[in-house]
Amino acid sequence: MPASNGTVSNGMKKTLKKILPKPLFFLLKKGRALTEDLPVFIIFLFKPTKIKTTFFDRFYLIFKCYQISFFIECAHMENEMIQVMSEIFSLDQTREYVIAEAGSFKGGSGAKLSLAVRMANKKLFLFDSFEGLPENNEDHGKNIFGGDAFFPGKSYMGSLDEVKQNIGRFGHLPSCEFIKGWFDDTMPNFDKKVGVAYIDVDLESSTKSCLRYLYPKLISGGSLFSQDGHLPLIIKLLSDENFWQKELGIAKPKMICLGKRKLVKVLKN
Numbered sequence: 652m653p654a655s656n657g658t659v660s661n662g663m664k665k666t667l668k669k670i671l672p673k674p675l676f677f678l679l680k681k682g683r684a685l686t687e688d689l690p691v692f693i694i695f696l697f698k699p700t701k702i703k704t705t706f707f708d709r710f711y712l713i714f715k716c717y718q719i720s721f722f723i724e725c726a727h728m729e730n731e732m733i734q735v736m737s738e739i740f741s742l743d744q745t746r747e748y749v750i751a752e753a754g755s756f757k758g759g760s761g762a763k764l765s766l767a768v769r770m771a772n773k774k775l776f777l778f779d780s781f782e783g784l785p786e787n788n789e790d791h792g793k794n795i796f797g798g799d800a801f802f803p804g805k806s807y808m809g810s811l812d813e814v815k816q817n818i819g820r821f822g823h824l825p826s827c828e829f830i831k832g833w834f835d836d837t838m839p840n841f842d843k844k845v846g847v848a849y850i851d852v853d854l855e856s857s858t859k860s861c862l863r864y865l866y867p868k869l870i871s872g873g874s875l876f877s878q879d880g881h882l883p884l885i886i887k888l889l890s891d892e893n894f895w896q897k898e899l900g901i902a903k904p905k906m907i908c909l910g911k912r913k914l915v916k917v918l919k920n
Contacts, residue, residue: 762822783808
């Protein structure tokens with residue numbers, strides 16, 4: 652039941668979730684996703700990394716991704732988190748940088764990334780209002796897979812205490828720093844260099860803020876991942892040459908999988 656396609660409707664997912672025991676529903680969901688997950692896992696397990704990790708370290712991270720998804724509601728696929736981890740491990744550990752996440756929900760992605768960040772001996776900064784999405788009038792209509800794409804205010808809410816508790820239980824809390832507030836209030840004061848940024852914010856307005864404040868802080872060779880590359884308003888924004896030139900003073904950077912997958916990789920110019 653991959654989140655990246657429209658073969659199973661949201662209504663069917665909700666029905667199955669109600670009638671099936673949680674372990675069986677989870678196995679069904681993740682089993683259907685294996686065709687997309689497995690190729691990414693194989694590359695992750697056998698590809699050399701600049702940051703020293705063993706095969707068993709990387710296998711452990713894959714296992715933890717599944718464990719965390721079982722206990723914490725997550726709005727991503729396991730291969731998507733592994734792609735971000737792989738990018739973290741591709742950087743030079745001796746350089747000065749942090750990892751940034753924008754949009755934490757219940758802390759599932761933060762818990763997963765915190766484990767990779769600990770192996771890299773870096774710090775993970777998590778930006779979120781911890782009050783859900785802001786009120787908005789954005790209408791995405793349908794995503795590229797045919798699913799509904801509507802994100803009302805207060806949705807995807809996880810309190811700061813809940814997120815900390817989940818990361819403390821399943822991830823590595825000492826590797827994390829939490830920055831509470833709306834992005835336009837908190838990100839302008841952020842002064843760290845960023846190796847990898849992962850944003851899952853759903854809204855065009857929030858994505859604009861993240862691009863405006865986080866992308867310029869990427870180190871050379873760094874990357875920004877958007878989990879929202881399947882949403883029409885986000886596709887339009889990322890494709891907008893005028894936005895990149897006017898807001899960031901650069902040409903539109905190279906992007907991978909825009910309009911094809913949920914996870915889009917935006918390279919540093």
